[in-house]
Amino acid sequence: MADPNDEDAGDGAVDLFRALGRMVKMLRERAGLTQRQLGQQLGYSEEQISSLERGRRVPQDEFLDAADELLGANGMLAVAKEDVARAKTKARVKHPAWFRDYARLEREAVELHHYDVSALPGLLQTESHARAIFTNRQPLLDEATVEQRVTARLGRQDILTRWPATLVTFMIEEAVLRRPLGGQSTHRAQLEHLLQVSQLRNVELQIMPTDREEHPTLDGPFTLLTPIGRQQVAYVEVQRVSRLIVDPEEVRILAARYGSIRAQALTPRESRFFIETMLGDT
Structure with a gap:
């Protein structure tokens, strides 16, 4: 049975994140910093700072502590950490129903390994890139649903920066990076974000x-996921059809394929140079 306070909790979380975002913006402007400059000093991209200031990205403890000190907030940001933690627990997640089981497992993961062939994984997408994907999806989504999906996708990304850290690897086909979804400006910001996350x-x-x-597999994308204290599982998704694979032999085969792909791909250093070269051409 649904908790009658669920909707209020979700709305309250959104209001809190927006309020914190406005506070960060006010403090940043008082310090005479641009979003890019603040991001550079705190280890975030300009896109991430922009999303956070608009309340679309959940502020992490590390960000609140660092921003509080850098911007001279005298504890106003740091003291909000407990409120943010409670809001994250209570807030409703706006994922489509078929994705919610995976999203729950993802939050519990100690290891994640993504192989993607046609689109960037949601954990790597900037706000503008994610909005371009949801805006162009057919059948068309209404504006409210687009905003819900974008916010939910950005909310998942704290797994990359939380502590204790989750080990996350990404194997991405070159063709994915060649598609300028959302236009050249969005594409360039997305490439810059990939460099920063890497x-x-x-x-x-x-x-x-x-x-x-x-190539060891042309059968499509998949994710290997290890929840804390449990055996590794796999997840596949195509055309709104998703499947969680728990059979040990099937998981073993996908894990072996993933290892082969990693061996044949560019190294992490070579991959960063590849993206830098792409940026020079945009």
Whole structure:
């Protein structure tokens, strides 16, 4: 039975995140910093700071502490950490029904390994990139649903920066990076964001070039996921159909394929250079 306070809790969380975002913006402007400059000093992209100031991205404890000190907030931001934690627990997640089981497991994961062939994984998407995806999806989504899906997608991304850290690896086909979804400005910001995320100690990002003459699997994307205290499972999703794979033999086969892809792809360092080269061409 649904909790009658669920909707109020969700709305309250949104209001809290927006209020904190406005406070960060006010303090940033008082300090004479642009969003890019603040992001550079705190280890975030300009897109992330923009999303946070608009209340679309959940502020993490590390951000609140660092921003409080840098912007001279005298504890006004840091003291909100407990409120943010409670709001995150109570807030409703606006994922489509078929995705919610995976989203729950993802939050509990100690390891995540993504292989993607046609789109960037949601954990790597900027706000503008995610909005372009949901805006163009057919059948068309109404504006309210687009905003809910974008906010939910950005909310998942705290798994990349939370502590204790989750080990996350990404194997992305080159063709995914060649598609300028949302236009050149959005595409460039997305490439810059990939470079920034790839510098996180718990993240490895590799590109699979299209000129490889061999490929261990052309069967489509998949994710390997290890929930805390449990065996590794796999997840596949295509055309709004999703499947969680728990059979040990099937999971083993996908894990072996993932290892082969990693061996044939560009190394993390080579992948960063590849993205930097793409940025130079945009």
